[in-house]
Amino acid sequence: MKQIYIVSGLPRSGTSMLMQILDAGGLPVASDAKRKPDRSNPKGYLEVESIIDKLRDNPDYVFNFEDRVLKVIAYGLQSLPPGNYKLIYVDRNIEEILDSMKEMMRAKDEEREDTKKAFIKLNNKTKADIKVREDMQVLFVNYNEILSSPKKHLEEIHCFLEERNLDLEKMIEVVDEKLYRQRRER
Amino acid sequence: MEKEFTDVSIPTSLYKKIEQKIKGSGITSVSSYVAKVLRESLLKEEETQEALTKEDEEKVKKRLKALGYID
Numbered sequence: 561m562k563q564i565y566i567v568s569g570l571p572r573s574g575t576s577m578l579m580q581i582l583d584a585g586g587l588p589v590a591s592d593a594k595r596k597p598d599r600s601n602p603k604g605y606l607e608v609e610s611i612i613d614k615l616r617d618n619p620d621y622v623f624n625f626e627d628r629v630l631k632v633i634a635y636g637l638q639s640l641p642p643g644n645y646k647l648i649y650v651d652r653n654i655e656e657i658l659d660s661m662k663e664m665m666r667a668k669d670e671e672r673e674d675t676k677k678a679f680i681k682l683n684n685k686t687k688a689d690i691k692v693r694e695d696m697q698v699l700f701v702n703y704n705e706i707l708s709s710p711k712k713h714l715e716e717i718h719c720f721l722e723e724r725n726l727d728l729e730k731m732i733e734v735v736d737e738k739l740y741r742q743r744r745e746r
Numbered sequence: 747m748e749k750e751f752t753d754v755s756i757p758t759s760l761y762k763k764i765e766q767k768i769k770g771s772g773i774t775s776v777s778s779y780v781a782k783v784l785r786e787s788l789l790k791e792e793e794t795q796e797a798l799t800k801e802d803e804e805k806v807k808k809r810l811k812a813l814g815y816i817d
Binding site for chain 1: 750772773774778785786789796797798799801802803805806807809810812813814815816817
């Protein structure tokens, strides 16, 4: 069974940036380019439209993406059938995630605290679930740490995907401090 | 400005054991290994927190819809 590479994390946790990094490094990306770059993701989303719904309706859909990297945000991972996965899971400061969601929705977030609690629980549950899956090798990375020290953390990713012999220098070039608009003191 | 990295002391004998353990593993230094183990340990603590309820899941789905991730 061929390997399928997955990038995951909560929405707005830096999954698109990670896809861009892997794309630049030379890993083929699964993207239908239907979602165009916008203010929230000026460099593009690099994703397959409605992938969560598609996997929920037909989990085997994932096998269309063998040998490529597919973005599946945390909530969708529960639909992945047994396979051969290498998964990079991105964490980010939860307040930054909520700020970024609010900006993307362009609406007032009336239920911020409740939403925060729900997403923290989802994040914890997802990480616990993927750690015990025997068909999945997992690397946990942190968006904030990648931005503050790209070389060190992208070397970890490069090493995790060593069989792909990615171009580390090109991966590092992608990390663009300008995207880091919502830095908060942690 | 806060330093990005700081030193933590561990016994030299433990350091040497880790050095042996990581040889050929792809982990590039003892510091990386120690940071990895500590991160995993912290994650484990987080995981013992509250479970995701149906109500939480509805909140998550509502937000994912608003963001365009699900239909």
